[in-house]
Amino acid sequence: MLTNSGNTEQLAELASLIALRTPSDGVFPSGVPSLCFRRVSRPIKPEPSFAHASLYLIVQGSKTITLKGEQVRFGPLHYLINPIHLPVTAEIDEASAERPYLSLQLEFSVEEIREALGESPPISDADPLSAMFANPTTPEILDAALRLVRLSQRPEDVRFLAPLATREILYHALRSEQGAWIARFALPSSLPHRIARIADRIKREYDRSLPVSELAEEAHLSPASLHKHFKALTGMSPIQYQKTIRLQTARQLMFFSGLAAAEAAFRVGYESPSQFSREYARMFGLPPKKETERRLAEKSR
Known part of the structure; x- marks a missing residue:
C-alpha cells in the first residue's frame, strides 16, 4: 500500500511531470503512444462519459465512476482498469486551482493483455461480473508508471522503452487481486x-x-x-451501447468541432433530427440546442 515515503515521492514526481505536460484543463498527449494526461482544476458534477479500454491512474485528486448503478471512488490509492470500452457516469470529486486533479490514461488492447500474461497466467474459471476493476496502487505499478511517464521527457527512448514499461504495468495488473478475471478477456474462446x-x-x-x-x-x-x-x-x-456511443460522439462533434446538431446527428447515424434531440435530452438533461447555448453562456462569463 502507499504508506512509505518512497511511494509518496513517486506520486509527487508523477504529479510534477504530468503538470508540466498539462498547461491548462483538458486531456493532453504525452509524447508516448497510448498514454495521455489529464488536468482538471475544479470539481465536475456527474455526467455521461466513456471509459476507453485503459488503465487509469490518478496521482492527485479523486474521481467517482458509476457503472451499472454501482459507484467506484478512487484516487492515488487505487487504479482503475477496464479491458473494454464502457459507457459510464464520471464525476471529479477533488480538484482545485491550487491542487488540480491529475491523472494518466494508458490505453491497451486485448492482444497486449495476452502478451503480458506470460506462460503461466492466473486465469479465473469463472466469468467476471463486470468489465471494470479497481485495485490498490502497488509500488510496482507506480514504479513502472513513473518510468513510462519519464519517457515524455526523452522522446528518443520512447520507441524501445515504452512497450517494455507498458507490458510491465499490465503484467502487475494481471497479478492483482482481480487480475485472473481481467485475463479472461484475452482468451479467444472465453x-x-x-x-x-x-x-x-x-x-x-x-x-x-x-x-x-x-x-x-x-x-x-x-x-x-x-x-x-x-x-x-x-x-x-x-x-x-451503440446509441450511447452515437450520442456522446455527436456531443463531441458539436462542442469541439463546431458542428450544428442536425449535421452531428447525421454524422453519427441518425436519420431523424427530432429523434436525436429527444434521445440527447434524455441522456444529457437538455436538448442539443439548449445545451449548446448554456455552454456558450458559461464560456462568456
Whole structure:
C-alpha cells in the first residue's frame, strides 16, 4: 500500500511531470503512444462519459465512476482498469486551482493483455461480473508508471522503452487481486473475449445499422444470450451501447468541432433530427440546442 515515503515521492514526481505536460484543463498527449494526461482544476458534477479500454491512474485528486448503478471512488490509492470500452457516469470529486486533479490514461488492447500474461497466467474459471476493476496502487505499478511517464521527457527512448514499461504495468495488473478475471478477456474462446470483440465492433461501426442477430452470430450466441451477457459486463444492451456511443460522439462533434446538431446527428447515424434531440435530452438533461447555448453562456462569463 502507499504508506512509505518512497511511494509518496513517486506520486509527487508523477504529479510534477504530468503538470508540466498539462498547461491548462483538458486531456493532453504525452509524447508516448497510448498514454495521455489529464488536468482538471475544479470539481465536475456527474455526467455521461466513456471509459476507453485503459488503465487509469490518478496521482492527485479523486474521481467517482458509476457503472451499472454501482459507484467506484478512487484516487492515488487505487487504479482503475477496464479491458473494454464502457459507457459510464464520471464525476471529479477533488480538484482545485491550487491542487488540480491529475491523472494518466494508458490505453491497451486485448492482444497486449495476452502478451503480458506470460506462460503461466492466473486465469479465473469463472466469468467476471463486470468489465471494470479497481485495485490498490502497488509500488510496482507506480514504479513502472513513473518510468513510462519519464519517457515524455526523452522522446528518443520512447520507441524501445515504452512497450517494455507498458507490458510491465499490465503484467502487475494481471497479478492483482482481480487480475485472473481481467485475463479472461484475452482468451479467444472465453465469453468476456467474445463480448469485448462485439463491443469493439460496435464502437468502430457505431454509425451504421448493426442487427443484433448479426452480432449474436459473430459472438456464437443467441440474440437473447448476447443481450444478457453484454448487459452483464457493460450495464446496457448492444443497442443501448451503440446509441450511447452515437450520442456522446455527436456531443463531441458539436462542442469541439463546431458542428450544428442536425449535421452531428447525421454524422453519427441518425436519420431523424427530432429523434436525436429527444434521445440527447434524455441522456444529457437538455436538448442539443439548449445545451449548446448554456455552454456558450458559461464560456462568456
